[in-house]
Amino acid sequence: MLHIHVLNGPNLNLLGTREPHIYGAETLDDVEQKLVAYGKEHDISFTMRQSNHEGQLIDWLHEARTKADGVIINPGGLTHSSISLADAVAAIAIPVVEVHLSNIFARESFRAHSTISAVATGILTGFGTTGYLMAAHALAAHLSRTEKG
Template identity: 50%
Template sequence: MRMLVLHGPNLNLLGTRERSLYGTTSLKAVNDAITRLAEQIGIHVEIKQSNSEGELVTWIQEARTGFDGLIINPAGYTHTSVAIRDAIAATALPTVEVHLTNIHQREPFRHRSYIAGVALGQVSGFGPTGYLLAMRGLLDHLKSTRTARRTPRKGGGKA
């Protein structure tokens, strides 16, 4: 199985930006933890970060071929980007939205996620561990949907 992990704007500054909110863990350390877990659970993971909305949209569109699922932290684009939302909807890839902080405990403008409506699920408030939770949840979902597709219905008739 193959997963694409996308980090949105300003996440390249993790470890140095607003430490009281985002902690001291760098993006490299987050990516290293993601890579280690991927190896442990036997999946291929590709990780990318961009501050550009258009680049994120392009990567999401390209993920239609070659990836089984998407994990995305759209960061500030969570609350503004119909384009990212539409790209996720268009690919129909199972997607998990991740946020390091609990967006529902923050400023009111952060409570609205354009991504949530097209995502399989959302993990927020667990810091970098949220990515690992998202990977495990997405893997479980992908395995169960593959099993369901392979399991013939009893009785041989149409449902």
């Protein structure tokens, strides 16, 4: 069974109520329920976490290094500014998929830059909460290819 950590950054605890015209009406609980259902069908377990604190996300990335097969991360606003978070992604040596609910390239110009993308295995942006399921599928496929050599 694969184990994937799903890490969510600042303000994602407000998902479902924060700017639903941009981020949608689903909550992180809704995302978790969909991932758990997907995991039952595909032999994947998930650990879901959210923090508004950069250091906590870094600690969870370090923990994932030894407790997870891969990570799905939505760094929220830290996407555009956190060198420390990017360094942590680069340091853990397991695949990391970056997810964004909105298309960061179709919004304000400052959002088009991600410190994480250069060190992530892949990025999904603009598919709303479905991006988490897409990331889980892509990460599982990547891990399967990696295992087969």
